[in-house]
Amino acid sequence: MFPTPIHQRPIVNQYIYKIFLPISLIIWLIPIFGILMTSIRGLGDITAGNMWGTPSEFLLFSNLYDVFTNTPMIKYTLNSFKVTIPTMLGAVALSCMTGFALANYKFKTNLIIFFIFIAGNFVPFQILMIPVRDLTFKIGLYNTITGLVLFHVAFQTGFCTLFMRNFIKALPQELIEAARMDGASEFKIFWRIILPLTRPAIAALCVLIFTFIWNDYFWATVLIQGDHAMPITAGLKSLNGQWITAYHLLSTGSIVAAIPPVIMFFLMQKHFIAGLTLGATKG
């Protein structure tokens, strides 16, 4: 097995491992710890340069109150759900179908279509920024949740298709052939045989896409201008005052924004890890 389990390594390596693991863990977690600390401070502490010391006041609740009352944070959170959930459903639904088609049917352009889906993943966002903005503007979807959702669905479907196609390809072919022999229509095969079997893959994809889209900042700032459709990641900047960067409120807001994907992660931890490794075993 690779990598070799640590308890089978030489004793010196084990010690080095035991020493450096906590150290790197701490270094890794320092920024998050900093955000947590800042979220319970007041602006006074920050201006006075007290970033890491004991907070002079415990203001977590008043910061939370400010985050939700000074700005339309509740609306931003709702917007995030309105963007994330339809995208998740749309991308997963589409990719189940494309994945099924690409895995099961032999037709001439099969591989080419599959490669196009994959190639889409390699196009950097930034190149698409201006064309996508112009496109949504011309269709009349600029600055709307629908526009953002449609774009995300289109862009995520590429990755999802790769994922689903490989998963379905790995299913025993006999199941499908047996169903066909019994006279099941192609749709019935998809609905009754493939979908139930791909449940783990669907769950893993849902979790992945949920986190991807929830954490999206780039497209939210490119395609959305007003409060009415702004998701929480981009909405955080409204916590700043006219002159002042409100680090304490930004930290509190970031924590609020991070809660849904974190909950999602812990609830679906198994699927999440499965999702990250599924595609790796069968190419």
Added chain:
Amino acid sequence: MKKIIISLIMMFGIISSTSFAGTLVINTDTSDAAPKEAFEYIIKKFEEENPDVTVKWNVFDHEGYKQSIRNFLNTDPPDVANWYAGNRMLPFVRAGLFEDVSDIWKDSGWVDGNLSENMEHAKKSMTIGGKQWGIPYTYYQWGVYYRKDLFTANGISVPKTWDDFVAACATLKAAGITPITIGSKYLWTTAGVFDYLNLRTNGYEFHMDLTLGKIPYTDPKVQAVFDKWDELVKPGYFLENHAALSWQEALTPMVNGEAAMYVMGNFAVAPLKEAGLRDSNLGFFQFPEITPGIPMAEEAPTDTVHIPSKAKNKTDAKRFLIFMSRADVQEEINKILGQLPINKNSSVKKGDPFLKAGLNMLNNAYAMAQFYDRDAPAQMASEGMKGFQEYMSNPDRRQKILERLEKVRQKVYK
């Protein structure tokens, strides 16, 4: 037949104009909390006082507004739009997009008293070509914020002249205190220092000519400004690692007593007080005189309201502008904003020594500069401020920087 068509058109014209009378469209960039609240308040008050007018108010994102206003003034003009005084409104005035409102300024019958007199000190920044193009409703002062206790401990009194100021810096430096804190990471703080040095060395008119591109950056008078600046930069009177700090982060040494002064706008007071400074150890003074005899102009970025020249309902728009110029209205707006009213008959929140000091200073000011990045065009301002920051870190490069700025000037103002 023609007659019928014409009369039909006229009829429609009358019908549509009557349906417009009574609706006042206002566009503002007040997306931040306090300015939004201020406008909510005054629009409600205006509607209460003028029951025949319904206000339709569009709030634009603060940053996006700079682009939007160019579009909507041409294509879909509101009846009132907010903007900024000074050279910032020059392109719109030149393009004929703002309405001349000199009559409001002249006619004392419009308002509670004499507007020209009550706002005399702000008139210059609203005047282009001898006419006034809008009404100012709020501004705030710039100046020097300082630690009173550090001054007392080192036997320094508030400097009135340049020599006093430099001497105070020397004393503080010798005592191991950074005389002036500044955070120049985002460049604009350096422009505050430059503006004041230029206003005090060469005066308001010269400063305006420079920001309007009429004077080369290699001019001996600009050199004179940098000579004064040298007196502060070369002995190291500014905070050492200023280029790495934002304006806000540069407050920290002042809070901790490691730095004594900050050339800043009045918005610095709130975070300083939140961090523990009190009226007893935080003070404000006017930027000291440099060339004796030059009338003292101040840095006071001013927010204004204007009537687009293509507005549909100019009658009510004028009523709104007059309303905005009133002493009691300006008092209320600025209570919400925590800034200063322009009308001399307004008062400010009692018990705030900084607002009071600012009010006294600005009411007696010779003229208002609007800040370098508002007075100069965007491209010049951004290059200029880059240059100022570079100069503050490497004063030896001064000549090269000024030559570079001169090249930019020739390109920008072509």
